[in-house]
Amino acid sequence: MSSSDLAATGAARITWIRSRMPLLAETRARFAAERPFEGIRIGMSLHLEPKTAVLLETLAAGGAEVVSTGNHGSTQDDTVAALREQGMTVFGRRDDTLEQHHANVEAVLDARPQILLDNGADLAAGVVRRGVAGEVRGGTEETTSGAFRLRDELAGAVPFPVLVINDSPLKAIGENLHAVGQSAVESFQRITNLMVPGRRFVVIGYGWCGRGVARYLKALGGQVAVAEVDEIKAFEAALDGFLVDDLENLLPNAQAVITATGHSNVLPGHLLPLLPSGAVLANIGHFPDEIDTAALAEQAAAREPLDEALELFRMPDGREIVLIADGRMFNLAGRSPKGNSIASMDLGFLLQARSLERVATAADTLVAGAQPIPDDINRAIARRMVEVMRTGA
Template identity: 40%
Template sequence: MTAKERSIIADPALAPEGHLKIEWADAHMPVLNRIKEQFARELPFQGLKVVISLHLEAKTAYLAKVVQAGGAEVTITGSNPLSTQDDVCAALVEDGITVFAKYNPSPEEYKALLIRALETKPDLIIDDGGDLVTILHSERPDLAVNVRGGAEETTTGVLRLKALDKEGVLRFPMVAVNDAYCKYLFDNRYGTGQSVWDGINRTTNLVVAGKTVVVVGYGWCGRGVALRAKGLGAQVIVTEVDAIKAIEAYMDGFSVMPMSEAAKHGDFFVTVTGNRNVIRGEHYEVMKNGAILANAGHFDVEVNKPELEAQSVSKRTVRRNIEEFKMKDGRSLYLLAEGRLVNLAAGDGHPAEIMDMTFALQALALKYVNEQNQAIGNKVVNMPYELDESVARFKLESLGSSIDTLSAEQKAYLEGWQEH
């Protein structure tokens, strides 16, 4: 069967627009272009099956084509029901990649599409949020029979992997790409920071300057969201459970307080914790009329939707990706993108130049785990520093920048203890 015959997508006729989107990403991803040329020469995945589960838009599509250039038979599926772009799916099918994805499937359809992708019995996987790994370790372990290893994109997914590793039940090695320097320092901070506000601004069409933004969680993603909110002219409040991160937020110039207090002040709320129910019933009770709730964590559990519905007397869609919840006292609270990732469900995700580094890491991690899986063993490992640094060097070169190198004398000084 051909990729076209195997695939499940919404509309093959959308392919022309999808090709244009992928071409635009290609033109702005020089590091990935360089790796694609390397893969085309070396064919590191010749004869192997690779399954990718990521937010299925143009930048992800280009990563799939880079892996395909390395000789792989690539199958791709989504990692969020609302982030899949149907035109990009159609374009990939025309390019010989099998796609099991479409925009806004039901939860049951979404799960079934993930399983269909895994039924190819892949040799390697790229996961986002641990969905593929969870299926392979729970209901369908039979589909893991050929898996040599894989790479994980997100903080949420790495947490799930480490839990499997801690219990000693991880079935194959996984590289924690999320924990690479070129991932969290740039993707999580600058990528999330910009794309979250892109999604909020295009969805609401409201001014941010002069408003109060509550950023829930001050990890690398929260840092980026807060920084961009400040740049847009907002007053920023940070809520945290980690005292060290809270002090950092304070010294970065932001107010720090518990959510019970912050809930009274916010005009915009953005959750970036990776945890559930960080905004919930008691917080809705004290929020301002018109407060806007958005999530930038992987799963749609950070804003407690069942409690929001239970406390409201009516719900309606007032704009695309905006639901109004009318409270008993007449206040309106607004939830963006059904509480899913606002930067992808209501936007185009991170900028291409940022994902250039992240997806370069993914491609190199896949090659690394394929070559070193026996030596690694069934555990979670960090991205090798030399690969991480190589991506940074490639990026610098693409920007026309260069850096100094240590002399032999300087290296000896740093490595010794007798000279001073």
């Protein structure tokens, strides 16, 4: 497909998505009038797909110069082409290697952004490493994984405020619980073409995303067990009707395992021999290290690609293990990936837009480091979202 045809395809998809995002439409009109980002360069590292494009258009309407890249393996080339047609600076392709993705992040940092729109804290870590954090006014962080990184690895090293979108109860409920749950089930079916009803699933992690995945699988007839190291969350999962046990006891019966924790190596290599033949492994967390894919490759006698997002590992004992999307976040993998629902991202990206506006216009009211979104933003958006759901306008 030519670059112009690719851009036209992307523009058509963005047009449809834009027409279904009324919250961002209202904000885009207000931003165009008020211009809260006039003269500000925003550096972004976030999944580049049509819903993200509508967020970028909203920020640009407010006067922002946006320099962006996607995340490894999830970039949609038609969206990138359409954004470039609009004159935006966008780095990245769907087939980029991990090394090229890191180079794309560095290219965003080379633009010296004053505000960061981050996903996994890659940009925040980069400005700290480069010693230019003092040039940054503030930013946002989208994910659980990035929030963990800001509060652990980068604790005390970030001198500017970072509003953690994932700390919002609206994102927890609307996006993580319901949208991730829905998109994980849709993506499992789309990529594998396997039935959910009657299939034995193990969900690792019972945070907001794990809850959503487990509940949506159960709603479609899946037999779902949960492995959770936090005692309180494990208790909640048990009361929600799931079999809760140690991972070592659950894996021998698992036909599919989905990780949803935001932590690395939660399905470690030494437990892989417990999996039965035919087990399917998938990760819904941001970073591609929740499953020990290196150990899987080392233990395998042979490996065979089955599809764009499926690979078969033949083990020396005759077992066959299937891995989805190389252990990357699989709801943005495979053919025709859709990700989270449009309505959930209208909500989630409104949280982003309003949070970035607060950083741009009132950073002095915030403290340094990772912190929740101010409560007034959450409540105003919740009121409007309920109105939209009730009236459709």
